[in-house]
Amino acid sequence: MENTAPAKKVMLSGIKPTGDLTLGSYLGAIKNWAERAEQYDCYYFMADLHALTTRNDPALLRRRTLEQLAQYVACGLDPEKNTLFIQSHVPAHVELGWVLNCYTMFGELSRMTQFKDKSAKNADNINGGLFTYPALMAADILLYQPDYVPVGEDQKQHVELTRDVAQRFNNLYGETFKIPEPFVPKVGARVMDLLNPNSKMSKSDEVGNGRVVIMEAPEDIMRKFKRAVTDCDTEHCVRYDPENKPGVANLMSIYAAVTGKTFPEIELEFDGLGYGAFKPAVGEAVVETLRPIREEAQKIMKDKAYLETLCKTGAERAPCARSIRRSDWYRLRGKGTENRESGIRSESPLATDSKSPARAYTLSFHFSLFAFHFSLS
Ligand code: TRP
Numbered sequence: 569m570e571n572t573a574p575a576k577k578v579m580l581s582g583i584k585p586t587g588d589l590t591l592g593s594y595l596g597a598i599k600n601w602a603e604r605a606e607q608y609d610c611y612y613f614m615a616d617l618h619a620l621t622t623r624n625d626p627a628l629l630r631r632r633t634l635e636q637l638a639q640y641v642a643c644g645l646d647p648e649k650n651t652l653f654i655q656s657h658v659p660a661h662v663e664l665g666w667v668l669n670c671y672t673m674f675g676e677l678s679r680m681t682q683f684k685d686k687s688a689k690n691a692d693n694i695n696g697g698l699f700t701y702p703a704l705m706a707a708d709i710l711l712y713q714p715d716y717v718p719v720g721e722d723q724k725q726h727v728e729l730t731r732d733v734a735q736r737f738n739n740l741y742g743e744t745f746k747i748p749e750p751f752v753p754k755v756g757a758r759v760m761d762l763l764n765p766n767s768k769m770s771k772s773d774e775v776g777n778g779r780v781v782i783m784e785a786p787e788d789i790m791r792k793f794k795r796a797v798t799d800c801d802t803e804h805c806v807r808y809d810p811e812n813k814p815g816v817a818n819l820m821s822i823y824a825a826v827t828g829k830t831f832p833e834i835e836l837e838f839d840g841l842g843y844g845a846f847k848p849a850v851g852e853a854v855v856e857t858l859r860p861i862r863e864e865a866q867k868i869m870k871d872k873a874y875l876e877t878l879c880k881t882g883a884e885r886a887p888c889a890r891s892i893r894r895s896d897w898y899r900l901r902g903k904g905t906e907n908r909e910s911g912i913r914s915e916s917p918l919a920t921d922s923k924s925p926a927r928a929y930t931l932s933f934h935f936s937l938f939a940f941h942f943s944l945s
Contacts, residue, residue: 592759592769642865653882664707716751793851
């Protein structure tokens with residue numbers, strides 16, 4: 569049976585393809601994910617539907633989604649050991665999203681801090697999607713019955729809401745959804761902005777001089793590290809003191825994360841050398857860490873056939889997609905994909921076909937929802 573409990577606990581997370589992956593996301597999180605796959609059955613998807621709440625250029629969104637996938641694989645997420653897929657390629661997310669919308673209260677959605685922040689920032693585009701975003705996120709999660717949902721601080725409230733909605737549905741109709749636990753990931757290095765070491769290196773800011781993305785050219789990375797702020801103390805020495813020397817402490821954490829050295833070892837290495845030697849050394853170490861990742865991601869992006877296989881196997885492996893017939897899957901992905909010559913391009917931002925035979929698929933989804941229901945109750 570497909571929905572019996574797997575031997576390993578299930579973990580699921582979605583990542584919005586809105587910006588390039590930074591050194592911060594790599595050292596702080598993704599680096600640890602390869603190891604995580606040994607212990608958990610992991611699902612990661614590129615949340616392209618969630619990216620639609622802000623205006624996007626369709627071609628850019630498609631490219632970013634694929635680039636993000638390629639970058640995750642290049643960072644060491646093995647597609648054989650993890651289920652990696654693109655959210656819009658598994659239409660069940662949207663369908664269950666609608667269903668759960670009807671079990672999520674206006675008051676609850678109004679209290680979401682992310683909604684309040686984002687609507688304040690984008691007063692000219694407060695769309696329904698921005699408001700009901702957490703219901704789609706609940707669907708993303710509940711479709712796969714995960715045990716754990718690793719998310720950052722800003723998404724915890726959405727996971728809490730998911731639990732409430734699942735509970736409400738279960739109370740009304742019997743045990744249907746497994747109640748997931750938020751998961752606080754093992755912290756890797758906490759990487760701060762190179763020019764403003766009191767704030768985190770952000771994922772979605774414009775590429776500025778304080779932020780390094782994993783695809784960046786070595787000379788740019790070097791330049792940014794050479795310009796990184798250190799501290800205006802007089803001792804001018806490499807010493808770990810996050811309180812008084814946040815800039816140096818940040819560079820030391822980065823250096824420790826990429827070289828595996830301890831803070832005392834680093835202090836000793838740069839003893840008497842000052843920041844002029846330290847900053848380029850950190851830059852070099854980062855360049856060498858990111859080089860193979862960048863090259864691998866570029867290789868994957870050029871290999872359209874491999875990318876397509878990656879997307880297709882991922883979406884087929886996502887359990888709820890198993891009920892989708894393969895032929896439907898192709899049709900749902902749009903005519904651009906049916907044409908081998910044209911690679912992954914297609915006319916819509918989500919690569920779905922407006923003429924897709926959604927009905928047949930929807931029916932199978934209803935059955936699978938019921939199957940879920942019965943098999944778990
Ligand atoms: N909302 C998350 C973010 O902005 C992305 C996301 C979408 C997600 N669906 C999810 C995360 C499901 C965890 C589980 O980062």
